[in-house]
Amino acid sequence: MVTGSVFGLIAGYSLAKRSPWVQSERMKIDIIEHEGPYQVGVIIGSLSKESINRRLANALTGLAPEGFEFFEISYADLPLYNRDFDADYPQVALDFKDAVASADALLFVTPEYNRSLPGALKNAIDWGSRPWGQNVWAHKPVGVIGASSGAIGTAVGQQSLRSTLSFLNARQMSAPEAYIQYTPGLVDDEGRVTNPGTEDFLRQFMTAFAEYTVRVLTVIPQS
Numbered sequence: 001m002v003t004g005s006v007f008g009l010i011a012g013y014s015l016a017k018r019s020p021w022v023q024s025e026r027m028k029i030d031i032i033e034h035e036g037p038y039q040v041g042v043i044i045g046s047l048s049k050e051s052i053n054r055r056l057a058n059a060l061t062g063l064a065p066e067g068f069e070f071f072e073i074s075y076a077d078l079p080l081y082n083r084d085f086d087a088d089y090p091q092v093a094l095d096f097k098d099a100v101a102s103a104d105a106l107l108f109v110t111p112e113y114n115r116s117l118p119g120a121l122k123n124a125i126d127w128g129s130r131p132w133g134q135n136v137w138a139h140k141p142v143g144v145i146g147a148s149s150g151a152i153g154t155a156v157g158q159q160s161l162r163s164t165l166s167f168l169n170a171r172q173m174s175a176p177e178a179y180i181q182y183t184p185g186l187v188d189d190e191g192r193v194t195n196p197g198t199e200d201f202l203r204q205f206m207t208a209f210a211e212y213t214v215r216v217l218t219v220i221p222q223s
C-alpha cells in the first residue's frame, strides 16, 4: 500500500495520473497499487447448454487485451433466495459470493427474458446482495453485454440488469453499449467471430471494458 500515487498499467500503456486531491496536503488517502493480470469474473445470464450468450462470452474473452484473465462464475446450483437464509448462508452461496469478491471486475453476458433479465440471474444477484450490509457487488467494475435472436439484441433486458446493478452500487461501464443480434454461426465452436465487422466491434468493446476496469480500480481504492 502506498500513499499519494495512482497507477494503472495494462497491455503496455499507462493510465497513470496524479489526482489533485491525492496530492493535497490537507487530504491524504491510501491508494492501493493494482497490478495485473486482472481477473475478470464472467457471469453468463443463461443456464442453457446451447446458450448463444455462452458462445458470445467465449468469443469476448479471446478478444480482450493482454493482461486480462477470465473465469466463469457459476450460479446454477443456487437455491431460490429468501431472507430466512440470511442467518446461515448455505455453502454454495458463500462460495458464489467468494468468487464474485475475488474478481477484479465482472462481465455480464446475458439474454433478455420477456423484456427483463433472466430470473436465475436475478436470483444470483439477490444472493450476492445479502445479508444486509454484505453486498458483494458494491464498487465492482462491471461490463454488460448480451445476445438474442431478436432485433433489439437484449437492449431492454440489459436496462433491467443495469437498474439492479445501479441500486447495488456496482461501477458500470455505461458506454459503449453492446446489443448483439445473434445469427446462426456468428461465433464458431472455437470461439471465433465469423463476421469481421462484429469481431472488430467486440474487440473495441473489450478494450473499452479493460480501460474502464483499470480506471475504476485506480480511482477508487479497494477495501
Ligand code: FNR
Pocket: 046, 047, 048, 050, 051, 052, 053, 054, 110, 111, 112, 113, 114, 115, 116, 147, 148, 149, 150, 151, 152, 153, 154
Ligand atoms: C426469450 N427470448 C427473448 N428474446 C428477446 O430478444 N427478447 C425477449 O424478451 C425474449 N424473451 C424470452 C423469454 C424466454 C423465457 C426465452 C426462453 C427466450 C429469446 C432469446 O433471445 C433466445 O432464446 C436466446 O437464445 C436466449 O439466450 P441463450 O439462452 O441462448 O444464451
